Amino acid sequence: METFFSETAHSRVRWLDLPGTGAPLVFVHGIGCASSYEYPRVVTDKNFADRRAILIDLLGFGYSEKPKDFGYSIKEQAQVVAELIAHLNLEKYFLYGHSMGGSICIEASQFLGEGLCGLIVSEPNFHPGGGFFSRQICSFSEADYLSTTHHAMVNAESGPWAGSLAIAAPWAVWRGADSLIKGNNWLDIFARLGRPKALVFGEQSLPNTDFTQVQNLGIQTTVLPDCGHSMSWENPSALAHALDSFCKKHEEKV
16 A cells, blocks of 8 residues: 655555556545545456556545544545645546545645546535535534444444444544535536536436536436445446546547
């Protein structure tokens, strides 16, 4: 696993750099997750077609450090992602983010240069107010969440999310959720981005007003069958195909 010391956060960020061909795809995970835990099944799928993949564990999650004095806001995480991409000195690359990671990638796109070939997000937070889990998390104070609620949520979770949530820093989870609730108009930023972009939804998450609005804006949308929000676990092959197809389509234009 690779390590980079972030001057922004004064902490070490860790990631997997899996070799392959073409412009690499950089992965950014959602709240309580870790790219090193969530995406190996996706990038090793035959539908991903051996593309180079960079799987970032955000600060506070997975193998990255978990400083207690970092803010873990969407903007701060985005700045660290942009800092890491600059450190990697990638000539061309694509960026993918899921859920909270989608919002982080949309923020990060504002800090990135000409090397960004395209942005693809799946079920991101597009508006202030948060989603189901972030609202649930922030229905408790940070102190209460850290002392009892985080452990209770891990014990109550029966799906794959339990594994990565268990090793996430509770303060990173709570502050990330709080930042999602405070929010930004990420949909406007996404729509204005002058790069190829696409939105992915699981069919079980539809209908959705944001999905319809993005369609009406003429932005590429993709629906994955037989899955909902947890698409990387529920249908990793379909997600691998959607990501590879987006990159192939737009790689030819750069």
